[in-house]
Amino acid sequence: MNHTGNAPFSEIAQPPQRLPVAFAGVSLWSATLAQPEAVIAHWQTWLAPEERQRAERVTRPSLRYRAIAVRALLRGLLAQALEQEQAVSPASLHFQTDAHGRPSLATPFANGAIRDFNLSHSGDQLLIGILHHTAPPSWQRIGVDLESLQRSRDTARLAQRVLCARELRSLEGLDHEEHQRRFLHYWVLKEAFSKAIGAGFALGFDAMDFDIDSASPPRALALPTPHRPGDWTLQFLPVGPSFVAAMALGM
Numbered sequence: 001m002n003h004t005g006n007a008p009f010s011e012i013a014q015p016p017q018r019l020p021v022a023f024a025g026v027s028l029w030s031a032t033l034a035q036p037e038a039v040i041a042h043w044q045t046w047l048a049p050e051e052r053q054r055a056e057r058v059t060r061p062s063l064r065y066r067a068i069a070v071r072a073l074l075r076g077l078l079a080q081a082l083e084q085e086q087a088v089s090p091a092s093l094h095f096q097t098d099a100h101g102r103p104s105l106a107t108p109f110a111n112g113a114i115r116d117f118n119l120s121h122s123g124d125q126l127l128i129g130i131l132h133h134t135a136p137p138s139w140q141r142i143g144v145d146l147e148s149l150q151r152s153r154d155t156a157r158l159a160q161r162v163l164c165a166r167e168l169r170s171l172e173g174l175d176h177e178e179h180q181r182r183f184l185h186y187w188v189l190k191e192a193f194s195k196a197i198g199a200g201f202a203l204g205f206d207a208m209d210f211d212i213d214s215a216s217p218p219r220a221l222a223l224p225t226p227h228r229p230g231d232w233t234l235q236f237l238p239v240g241p242s243f244v245a246a247m248a249l250g251m
């Protein structure tokens, strides 16, 4: 396998798939982390020492392979997006993380063709959102979140902690499956917004209120100060029947 920056996934059987979402300057990718060992072994060579060390700390091989695949797929997709301006190989990218762990591209790749990116993984599935410099200036940050519908969770208890009173009322009377599905739709919006601004779980999720009932895309009714609902574009993403996913654009 001889992957350079050019078409980094041209030789793999299950390359990342671009999601059909029509936003200027935004690309969204869905990818499987379950790849043959030979691909994983090659992808490992793209990783920076700290990424490799992080993966090596994971003792279960299947989870270690996933950790390698996350970083390699991220590197490959970002390199591919940067290639429009300069020849970039996946291995040559540098990252930095802020105090809350939010990753971004570091010098000399910061402030180039990619304005921002974000990722989320659940089981063997990976979701990556890239905000290109061609996007409208009102979008400076992207956040994405992906959750499996198959993982069992105590959504009744979680809902009490993270939903606002209006959202909670909308779950009343639903059977378990519908409760779980609706809760996860709220959850992915909250997490996508929170990841866009970089706060992660540090943010009070119950200070957000999302309307997911109108025929139009979801919208924020309330967000934690100083964020304004009207500044944010939200969208659920078509990631297949087993997952729920959302994207938040704004700031």
Ligand SMILES: CC(C)(COP(=O)(O)OP(=O)(O)OC[C@H]1O[C@@H](n2cnc3c(N)ncnc32)[C@H](O)[C@@H]1OP(=O)(O)O)[C@@H](O)C(=O)NCCC(=O)NCCS
Residues within 6 Å of the ligand: 070, 099, 100, 101, 102, 103, 118, 119, 120, 121, 122, 144, 145, 146, 191, 194, 195, 196, 197, 198, 199, 200, 201, 202
């Ligand atoms: C961000 C966060 C919500 C992700 O939760 P999750 O549902 O388990 O994971 P997801 O699959 O959706 O996203 C994980 C990816 O988001 C990115 N990420 C990590 N922290 C992030 C943040 N604060 N904002 C946006 N994205 C973040 C990473 O790339 C991560 O993938 P990686 O660890 O494989 O590189 C959670 O890790 C969090 O709250 N982090 C903040 C912790 C914090 O405040 N620390 C402060 C220490 S002082």
